[in-house]
Amino acid sequence: MIDFGFSISKSSHIKMDDVDLKLFNKLEALNPDIKTCMACGLCTATCTAGKFTDVSFRQIILMLQRGKEKEAVEKVKKCMMCGKCMLVCSRGINTRNILLSITRIYNEQNI
Amino acid sequence: MRPLFDPFVLPFVISMTFVLLYCIIGMIRIVFQLPKEDRRKFLRSLIYPKSALKNFRDLVNDCLLHTKIWKRKPLLGYMHMSIALGWFMIIIVGHFESIAFSPLRGLEVPFMPKLMSNLYLPIFFRYFAIEDLSLKAQIFSFLMDFFLLMIISGIFIAVVKKKKPRKVGLKRVTKFGIKEDLVRLSLWTIFPLRFLAESSMANIAGGSFFTKYLGFELLFGGNYNETLSMIFWWLYSIDLAIFMTLLPFSRYMHIPAEALLILLRNAGLKTTEPRKGYALAEIYSCPSCGMCIDVCPMSEVKDNYKNTAVYFIRNIRKGKRRRDVKAMTEKCLMCGKCIEVCPLGIESLDIKIAQRNKTYYKIKSDFEYLKSQQDYKTTRPQDKAHSPETQQLSNSATQQLSNSATLYFAGCMSHLTPTITRSMKKIFEIAKENYEFLDAEGSICCGRPMMLTGKVNEAKALIDKNTELIKNSGAKRLILSCPICYKVFKEEYNLEGIEILHHTQYINELIENDKLEIDRDDKRYVYHDPCELGRAFDIYDEPRNIIDNIGLLTPGKSDKDMAVCCGGSIGSLTMTLEERDEITKNSIKDLMHNNPDEIVTACPLCLKTFARLAPVKVRDIAEIVANTIN
Known part of the structure; x- marks a missing residue:
């Protein structure tokens, strides 16, 4: 077969039926304000660590909701806890505590 | 001749022995729990004359005179002093009295008479003593009565405080359970019972104005009743025993513990x-x-x-x-x-x-990316990934910094309030300061928010990176806009030879050196002290001096060290926005006490928090200065 330099990219389709949201539900129970997130992205826009890395609070929440826990945790690790996202959040979500809860609930072995 | 012993002293003696043992064992336990280095420091501080003198002074001031409470609430200060000093003096004077007038004097005592009469110190002296009319004895009994009266007056205030806290200047007092109530009741009744017991037999043992004339003559009508007297002595002893036995398990443990705490604190632990x-x-x-x-x-x-x-x-x-x-x-x-x-x-x-x-976090932070980050002036990560040269480029950028002696570090929060950075730039220009804006294009965090979450090691990574950047710049002065940064830079960073200033201090210095020409306005300003600038470092006068030069400074309801937190503090991890808003509203109410035209603060976080809810304009001190200079 001739190599044209193209390939078929892997599907990014997420089957929600296969996703185990046990840990996310636990997180949500501890921080009910997570439910009010409307993914506006203000947090991402101001993020201090986001200037140098791919940290994004909005994405972290989205990824956890969709079961992409490994990727989310990789991002959480780089957070500096400065609290700017909390100050700008249009929904008044306590983002710092959610990030701390994630580091307590999720574990690199069980995801 | 009075008896030399009576069984009513037993409850007291047993409980006293227990409480002394308990305190000594507890003290040894605490000292042994100290880290080795600290323990050595503590023991050394006990011997050095200078620290020993300070120990003595503090023990007298804090444990006996309670000078700190006097300063805040004089009535409460008197209450504490009268009970603590009065009781202490009764013990000390009582000891001297029982040595001087020991009932054993002139008696044939078996085994080593001298030693026996020195060891035999009747605590309930009045029961065993016979009235002595010499001047020396009269002075002693006057002193004892005086201090007893002093304690009882203190207890009277304590009772009022319990019933009506507002009378002594407290809005709320701590709520206690039954056990604490029992201990308190036993404390309150000790000295009235002592008064009754001593008064009831003042015709035999003697006494002064309080016990003899007021107590025996007036209260008991000059009649001595042995049974009644015995009941009072027993009650007095049992009451003391209850108090002493419960003391280690109640809040009154603070009496012995405070002494140890003062010694430990003076050792610098x-x-x-x-x-x-x-x-x-x-x-x-x-x-x-x-x-x-x-x-x-x-x-x-x-x-x-x-x-x-x-x-x-x-x-x-x-x-x-x-x-x-x-x-x-x-x-x-x-x-x-x-x-x-x-x-x-x-x-x-x-x-x-x-x-x-102590909190255990399953996921550890990973700041490896900081190492490759030579400078803040790099572009976004996706761009960087495509250009491996950026690292070399940024290396040269860091070296360029070394031209200027002053470094300005705005901090994360100040980047959310661009008026502060803009104002600072203007002030720097007018003051002709040769400065470098370290984080003009964004920065990494100072590390304090991380420390507050309990992740000390992770914060260390941030601190090390910032230290490296600042030291490489060769600057001699570091000016910060955020009190949160200021606190951690002062306390955790090791920046020898670099002067760290908050911008309030810097601007104040400029004003005092006449480097800024200020056009006064007639606005009324109120200044909010940020926690991490005021209470943490006592920077109260600099900002007030600046405002005095600009307009009229009006005080808030509670100023300086009593300033109310704006509610935005990153110190709290779990507080919700609703709870924070309540605190903010209350803080604003406090500041608006004298109807100022504007609220001025010196912290980007306070500024941002207030701006949402304040009825008047909220501005940073740098901004009002920048607006009045040309």
């Missing part, structure tokens, strides 16, 4: 473990007086007063479930007002931080 050593001495020293309840910003919200320092310490002491203590630890705003008013100076924030440090 700090909390390292939340429930051991120094922290334990602090926990036992808390008298649950509740001074911290009224001042805590959290207690403005109903039911939240349960999170104040006094309840936090009590929960630790009671060995409450770890989860409860942890929840309280994480709620606190860390504003430090409770420490400011604490008559014992208990550093409860250090205990909270030490407790937070």
